[in-house]
Amino acid sequence: xxxxxxxxxxxxxxxxxxxxxxxxxxxxxxxxxxxxxxxxxxxxxxxxxxxxxxxxxxxxxxxxxxxxxxxxxxxxxxxxxxxxxxxxxxxxxxxxxxxxxxxxxxxxxx
Amino acid sequence: xxxxxxxxxxxxxxxxxxxxxxxxxxxxxxxxxxxxxxxxxxxxxxxxxxxxxxxxxxxxxxxxxxxxxxxxxxxxxxxxxxxxxxxxxxxxxxxxxxxxxxxxxxxxxxxxx
Numbered sequence: 205x206x207x208x209x210x211x212x213x214x215x216x217x218x219x220x221x222x223x224x225x226x227x228x229x230x231x232x233x234x235x236x237x238x239x240x241x242x243x244x245x246x247x248x249x250x251x252x253x254x255x256x257x258x259x260x261x262x263x264x265x266x267x268x269x270x271x272x273x274x275x276x277x278x279x280x281x282x283x284x285x286x287x288x289x290x291x292x293x294x295x296x297x298x299x300x301x302x303x304x305x306x307x308x309x310x311x312x313x314x
Numbered sequence: 315x316x317x318x319x320x321x322x323x324x325x326x327x328x329x330x331x332x333x334x335x336x337x338x339x340x341x342x343x344x345x346x347x348x349x350x351x352x353x354x355x356x357x358x359x360x361x362x363x364x365x366x367x368x369x370x371x372x373x374x375x376x377x378x379x380x381x382x383x384x385x386x387x388x389x390x391x392x393x394x395x396x397x398x399x400x401x402x403x404x405x406x407x408x409x410x411x412x413x414x415x416x417x418x419x420x421x422x423x424x425x426x427x
Contacts, residue, residue: 236413246420247405247420253415294416298370301359302347302359305356307356
């Protein structure tokens with residue numbers, strides 16, 4: 205079983221809708237969780253991180269963490285075509301290395 | 315700072331040839347990581363260094379792959395001999411080791427014919 209699991213998508217939403225991206229992880233000891241965005245042909249860039257159970261909001265983005273269920277999600281409100289990208293969930297492993305999920309491709313249609 | 319710098323951006327080579335990818339991390343970052351990204355396997359960690367010392371190379375697929383970090387501002391990933399299945403985008407990344415953001419270079423797209 206992979207350590208970090210994501211639905212590969214594509215997830216298609218209309219412009220202005222809420223996009224919900226999900227990630228599950230296997231290590232119950234994980235303390236921090238990261239969401240990276242990767243545009244086609246580009247490198248990943250950090251958009252959100254969360255350490256505590258509950259929600260963390262940053263502009264149109266909300267990260268939600270449920271450690272009991274080993275589940276972290278990213279909500280994008282008022283989705284824009286410019287949000288179309290692959291979203292990668294990442295969890296720190298042993299040492300200082302990040303393990304990435306396979307990513308979910310999001311398509312926001314005008 | 316210019317960010318993480320990788321070269322070459324694109325490399326096309328023939329099977330059996332040696333490939334060397336280069337990386338300059340962000341100044342002051344003690345950790346350097348080499349990742350490989352493919353459609354099938356996603357983003358995989360190959361090896362990482364702390365203060366120029368290799369810490370975990372368990373992700374290196376086989377002995378054809380080697381990585382070095384002779385100083386704090388330079389690292390190489392070498393594949394010898396290269397095979398078509400090595401075709402991928404290779405990312406170098408660095409961070410400070412405080413559990414925060416990992417900064418990626420623009421990647422080196424390798425095609426082995």
